[in-house]
Amino acid sequence: MRLLSKPFPPRAGGFLALVMIVLLTFPATQPLHAKTLSTTAPTLAPFEAAPLSIGVSWYPEQWPESQWEADLALMRRAGVSVVRLGEFAWARLEPRDGEFDFGWIDRAVALAGRHGIRVVLGTPTAAPPVWLTEAHPDVLRVNEDGSVEGHGERRQFSFASATYRRYTVRIAGEMARRYGRNPDVVGWQIDNEIGVPSFDREAKARWARWLTARYGTVEELNRRWTTDYWSQRYQRFDQVPLKSKGPQNPALLLDFKRFASFLWAEYVDEQAAAIRTHADRRQFVTTNSTAWNNNFDQYLVHRGLDLAAWDDYVPNGRPDWTANALHHDVVRGYRQRNFWIMETQPGRVDWGALNRSLDPGQTRELAWQAVGRGADAILYWQWRSALNGQEQYHGTLVGPDGQPMPVFDEIARTAREMAAMSRWLKDTQPEKAEVALLYSQESRWAIEAERHSRDYDPVATITDWYRPFADDGYRVDVLPPDADLAGYRLVVAPNLNILSGDTAERLKAYVERGGHLVLGPRSGMKDGDNALWPMRQPGPLGTSLGGRVGYYYPLDGPVAMSAIFGDTTAHIWGEVLEPVADDTKVLGRFGSDQGWLSGQPALLRRKVGRGSIAYLGAILDQQGQGRFTRWMITEAAVPRPLMTPVDGVEFMTRARGAERFIIAVNHGETAKRISLPAGAGWLHSDDVQGDMLRPHGVALAHVKHGTR
Template identity: 45%
Template sequence: MPTLPPSTPSDVLRYGVAWYPEHWPEDRWPEDLRLMREAGINTVRICDFAWSTLEPADGVFELDLFERAIEQAAEFGMKVIIATPTASPPAWLTAAHPDTLAVNQDGVRSPHGGRCHYNVGSATYRQFASRIAGKLGERFGPYPQVIGWQIDNEYNRASYDAETRLRFQDFLRGRYGTLDELNRRWWTRYWSQSYSDWGQIPLPIFPSTEHPWMVHNPALRLDFQRFITQLYATYQHEQIAAIRPHARLEQVFTHNFMGFFDLFDHYALSDELDVAGFDNYIGDGHLDFIRNGAEHDLTRGLKRRNYWVLETQAGATNHMTTNNALNMGEIRSLVYHQIGHGADLISYWQWRSALGGQEQYWGTVLHPDGTPRPHYAEIAQIGAELSQLSPHLIGTTPVSAVALLHRYEDRWALNFHRQHEDFDPIGHLLSYYRPLREAGIGTDIVHPLAPLEGYRLVVAPHLHGLTPEIYEHLSSYLRGGGHLIIGPRSGVKDDDNALLPSKQPGKLAEWAGVEVEQYFSLHQPAAIVGMLGSGQASIWAERLGVRADDVEVLARYGPSNGWLDGQAAVTTRAVGAGRVTVVGAWLDAELMQSVMAAALQRSGVQTALTPPPGVEVCRRSGAAGEVTVIINHSATPQTIQLPAAHDALGGQQVSGDTRLEPYGVLVLTGQLERDLTLRPDAEPVLAGGGQ
């Protein structure tokens, strides 16, 4: 099973908070830092959104305040992460250079006073951003208290201004070389789209009167997302390059991404980072540990190593429809959920409520008057526990037997042409992920070109774009004895978002022994029956045509629209030492659970711990040994059957039926009696007791 490296060398888990010393009198700082230390906080993040304090006028730099803040934090045992302040440009900059503000699709330029409203395509803005980053690097790079640099904050906006359009046209010239090549690969003869000058190519702006799919070529839209990725990668690189010459070797670079957000390709932006970061908020309602866990596993997969949670929820938020607080104990269960998925740093946003500004109601650790909120005690409890657990967790990382394949180009292309309004690529990925995690199976979410050796099962929920490189990579995995599950809408497009001149799943049909004879966007659910049980398909169904004698049909469609009736819906085929299973529909939860259970058994994947509903099992392993984190995410007590083990939190032995209190946590150390490994390709026990 693949084990990925931890985030950075450290002797303790990092437990932090966003601190804004510039908001408060300096004689208050010691009290804040004392309260942090008493809560077990050992890391603070500073400087994000502080540009107007750091540079109150063009070229006038005032960094002394933050030097004093870093030095005082060090006196209280704190390490520091410095965030470049470039998500909130100062008024003197935007007034003198209005082109540095983003323009929306309606042609309206952003006003001053927000955040992340800059124009990432503006050369002027990038120059000012790199300059302030470099000044911070010069001043604070030599400080041993500084452990890392966060570049900007939550990249999230594209601009549709004239400069960005010119840059997009230059990007396309670099990608295609000639207009003839662009026209050929974009199929621009369709609807007379052919271009005779680079300056004719538009930005993908969508008039409110037009349906998006009608307005712009899908190849143009896909390339625009790649272009936005390149803009942010360049913006990020320029800031890193300004800081790195001054930074100590052990200092790391990171950015706080936002889970499933997909404006750009996070894999590309993570290339130059040392650690991927994630801002993890629940917001409205309570934790769905499956969906939220998938966001963590996606973040871990960006660099295939542990990651940092640079912002998480202390109480409530203020950006949702209903900004409820987390229940008593739920902050603690959320933190252990994050650690279980591979977080080596967890940091709250923020320490104390600012008295003014747009986020006055956002949950904080302290009240506006500087006294602790009720959940300070819970945060302090977590801090004490993490100090106790650090020797067991440092150097460990999640272990996974299963990988789910995820690619931003696939998500973009599917969202451009959903064909069914409910075909949400994330919802579809989660339909495969959920039964795995509910069974306690460790699961990585990785790019299709990530190393796959060691995974017993690889799942491609919707491998929409099948490039030659991806095909060869998956073929190598199959030749090595792997088990590949291919979901619907796979092998449809090439890398330019044009249809492949073949039936689905493209060249993978050679391995699968089936082709998609027709796909159907479903108005009504279609019944499915077979040896795995019965259920139904909704949203999407594909009629699989069997092309090889050794293909085993696991499920067929029942009476439906006539075209699907009696046709293959799920198949499997052994190919040499490997196996390919094709799932041709969006299955209901119960039937998907049966399909995944059979695939796990054929692949020889099993766990000794079967968690009850609402309970999550996470496993980390490394030089320090093995740690199993068990979390009850429900507001009611749960009982789990455990082998004999030591609970490092409670300092006691546990075994047999073990009670978990609401939001309760166990941290078991040592290798459990688990992984009763089946021989690969063992015959699954099918519904009804059949073999």
């Protein structure tokens, strides 16, 4: 054990003073996005690109050391080449304040290395030890209703607590000091599935300082929040409440999400800095998130990390393959580079309403879909069933007796395939798309706070727009609204509700240079303060569109619509569009006998510069959205995909320079005929008979230079 000279003092004045100095450097009117965070993004680590890896979460602290050797030997039999460990072991790593016990983890890392297994170390800060919360009860998370979380859970800490932050930085730094140059350690995961906010006294104090930094004066906040509504006007920043239950000012709700994002980014950056002080630059630093986690701005939190990582779970055991593909593309967009799956299910989960296992073959399909979408490693949670604890029913590779579970052989087969195909797929990444989809977390927050229709789900809308592209074989890059759009023929923004003036100018410039922009319903309604623009939708893009939204209309049933791409049906939401420029074309109208919508324009388009801008004022049914998508593709002259679409088969292309590799995955129950383009040939074709790909089959093809 290593004993520090003395534990931390109980007060936090120095840290808070430093934070205050940093906060007060922000311009009062500057919106909070990546470039306003307190720390600057580092030069990213040139960590070694690993071959495709299969891994597991391993918890040696839960088992007698005499069992470790057998577990690791069985892991090698399963093809496991990386383990994640340590992320819930704080009580073992630091049994008392300032007293560290690394002996057991030294032996675990060394033993894994002797078996040829690399290690991702998790900082254990998601579950603080009892001595910490007992000595400092103020670090515990307070819920919106005022209740306080207690020991025995996880994520029971306040993200605003300076005391807790000092302890997290210390344990992360001590771990990095010991393992930062260990050749068996390939990377670091900060915490585990962050995101739950706290409403404690310290969070409220940080909130007031954050508002001070953002607005400068309380008069400016009152102006931008329109606080004369309901007599909300404030006299001091410390009077502004944290988000709480009940109706709240939309500006407050949006700013609370930004504030939470700022604190979580700060939390992650502090641990990352502590690790990088000691770690070899070949070791990556990341954190893991969950699909569509909406508690913070993912782009902001990831901007200083080497790669993104996420936890891919299908709780009902019935994958929606296209929706899951979108999840991968969203996560890849956080850093716009390859990512890791840090957790996924070996068969089943234990936290859903009905935890059905994946069917035989689907665990392998999920892994290869992830690789095709840009994953370089797939780690299963977890290796072995824990004898006790809150997740006893979760799927594992081996049971509590140490014997393989039914999914073991399927994962072992996947690992063998990935090992064989790594020589071709190493250093590849998904081919750059011609289509970009803008995902604005701020717009999602704004719509979810004021849906105006119980059926309006911004994530479902994004998925509906993505699905026809994916089903027809087109790659889509999912990007934030402030991303560089150069090189994209087509940019779609399904519900860009929050539209800042800066973003509007960038989108105008994109169109002027020859890009094709298509906006969906509710776009351009609000500015960066979640306030209505004084002009009608789409706000500052209305001058480019030469049109506006005259009226928006939640729907309680289907509404007929005819458009340039054919007849269709709108549901959930409809908008009456009004062309105001002579050259703005009406390309779609609602049917007759539809109330306010009767015969009114539903789709506008205008050519601007070398490009065009269009606005669809409806949510379409699935067939109509498909036809609309094909019309967009034609208008933007998006090149056809390399592979001809086959129903139920997913084709994904990874590239290295001019070399391209096609991964084909048959998600269906019947064999499907696959036609490779001229000049392409199979590299791995165990599941191919003639030109037929078996049910749940996977194959890899190489495309020669110049093939189109």
